[in-house]
Amino acid sequence: MFVDEVEIEVIAGDGGNGMVSFRREKYVPHGGPNGGDGGRGGSVILKADPNLSTLLDFRFQRHYRAERGGHGGSKQMFGKDGADLVLRAPVGTVVTDLETGEVVADLVYPHQTAVLARGGRGGRGNAHFATSVHQAPKFAEKGEPGERRRLKLELKLLADVGLLGYPNVGKSTLIAAVSAARPKIADYPFTTLVPNLGVVRVDMDKSFVIADLPGLIEGASQGAGLGHQFLRHVSRSRLLLHLLDVSGLSGRDPLNDFEVINRELALYDPKLAALPQIVVLNKIDVLADPSELEPIEQALTAKGYPVFRISAATGTGLRELIFETMRRLETLPKTFDEAPQGKVVIQVKPTDDNFWEVRHPEAGLFEVVGRAVERRVAMTDVENEEAMERLHRLLERMGVLQALREQGIRHGDTVRIRDIEFEFQDEAVLDSEIEAIEAARKERRRLKRS
Numbered sequence: 001m002f003v004d005e006v007e008i009e010v011i012a013g014d015g016g017n018g019m020v021s022f023r024r025e026k027y028v029p030h031g032g033p034n035g036g037d038g039g040r041g042g043s044v045i046l047k048a049d050p051n052l053s054t055l056l057d058f059r060f061q062r063h064y065r066a067e068r069g070g071h072g073g074s075k076q077m078f079g080k081d082g083a084d085l086v087l088r089a090p091v092g093t094v095v096t097d098l099e100t101g102e103v104v105a106d107l108v109y110p111h112q113t114a115v116l117a118r119g120g121r122g123g124r125g126n127a128h129f130a131t132s133v134h135q136a137p138k139f140a141e142k143g144e145p146g147e148r149r150r151l152k153l154e155l156k157l158l159a160d161v162g163l164l165g166y167p168n169v170g171k172s173t174l175i176a177a178v179s180a181a182r183p184k185i186a187d188y189p190f191t192t193l194v195p196n197l198g199v200v201r202v203d204m205d206k207s208f209v210i211a212d213l214p215g216l217i218e219g220a221s222q223g224a225g226l227g228h229q230f231l232r233h234v235s236r237s238r239l240l241l242h243l244l245d246v247s248g249l250s251g252r253d254p255l256n257d258f259e260v261i262n263r264e265l266a267l268y269d270p271k272l273a274a275l276p277q278i279v280v281l282n283k284i285d286v287l288a289d290p291s292e293l294e295p296i297e298q299a300l301t302a303k304g305y306p307v308f309r310i311s312a313a314t315g316t317g318l319r320e321l322i323f324e325t326m327r328r329l330e331t332l333p334k335t336f337d338e339a340p341q342g343k344v345v346i347q348v349k350p351t352d353d354n355f356w357e358v359r360h361p362e363a364g365l366f367e368v369v370g371r372a373v374e375r376r377v378a379m380t381d382v383e384n385e386e387a388m389e390r391l392h393r394l395l396e397r398m399g400v401l402q403a404l405r406e407q408g409i410r411h412g413d414t415v416r417i418r419d420i421e422f423e424f425q426d427e428a429v430l431d432s433e434i435e436a437i438e439a440a441r442k443e444r445r446r447l448k449r450s
Contacts, residue, residue, distance in 0.1 A: 013041030015143030
């Protein structure tokens with residue numbers, strides 16, 4: 001079963017939590033903090049496997065999660081790092097983030113890898129937070145959550161030459177005649193339901209890869225027929241062989257077929273229509289009068305296209321066509337630059353760790369968004385009073401609290417960061433409340449004395 005497009009969700013492992021612990025050793029009366037750090041969470045990695053030709057495995061499993069990091073231990077023992085989850089996909093797989101529309105990775109070489117979701121870093125143990133004035137911190141960081149992404153995997157075949165044409169023009173017969181590929185061949189339209197790849201060996205040192213795609217019809221770029229599902233596979237080709245049926249048995253005009261297919265290419269992708277083409281007049285073995293081809297050849301050569309007459313069924317003209325195709329390929333630039341195999345490629349757009357902003361979506365509610373702030377909140381134990389005091393100092397130092405005041409926040413308003421909500425407490429209001437309570441206590445004491 002050929003599957004060339006799937007949607008998946010990947011979740012990297014969370015970092016392990018830091019440990020809160022203190023030294024308890026004989027003859028050490030004042031043992032200090034010795035909580036260890038949590039381990040790093042595992043990342044989700046995609047690797048190009050040259051032995052795969054379809055995305056079928058992703059059809060049956062859509063959710064993938066890497067291992068989380070281990071928690072820190074006492075005596076400053078670090079937690080175990082989570083194992084990376086390595087997924088395998090065919091060479092030519094393009095990964096797109098469904099939320100942003102950005103291309104995350106494009107695997108065009110065997111064994112090339114890309115990080116789809118990074119694991120969270122481990123939280124620090126309380127040994128990191130001991131200072132000269134705070135010698136026994138009773139809090140530690142939680143592990144950073146791993147990244148989560150919804151992705152679309154799209155397979156684009158890597159072929160030097162792509163075969164184009166209406167259904168039943170002889171594309172499958174041609175690729176079977178010049179390579180070891182054995183596609184289904186029959187005397188009815190749409191016998192080819194999936195792309196077929198074949199290697200054409202010109203001599204001992206020269207060869208190229210050719211792709212046979214399902215036939216295109218008018219309206220293919222809008223979804224008509226079968227070929228619209230596979231137009232993406234031609235986009236990586238460097239040269240197109242455009243087959244026309246000149247036998248007259250189909251009842252169609254070859255020149256009209258040529259214009260229709262090229263128009264569909266332009267509607268689907270203008271870059272695809274701009275690829276160089278060689279026009280191949282097929283099925284000449286059933287022509288009663290070969291001179292009937294001269295007007296067709298003249299019209300095509302006048303537009304600058306090289307034209308070849310062949311019979312894929314009998315082998316007539318195939319040798320000349322193959323050698324000309326190889327000669328043209330040698331003059332065309334490679335689609336991709338050479339790169340070392342196994343190189344780790346990370347094409348995820350880097351996030352700005354220092355970016356954050358305050359939003360005011362509705363009355364009484366303020367949101368603080370940005371990785372810089374969200375990560376600190378996620379790694380804070382909100383149930384620990386000392387940890388919350390440290391978070392308050394960090395937000396004050398970063399300017400978040402000042403920005404909230406400039407946005408007009410008032411005492412008692414709600415502040416939302418990630419999925420956690422806080423009640424904003426104005427220090428001036430708190431001080432006045434404390435002063436009022438203290439004044440009331442003094443007044444009660446005065447009344448008791450009197």
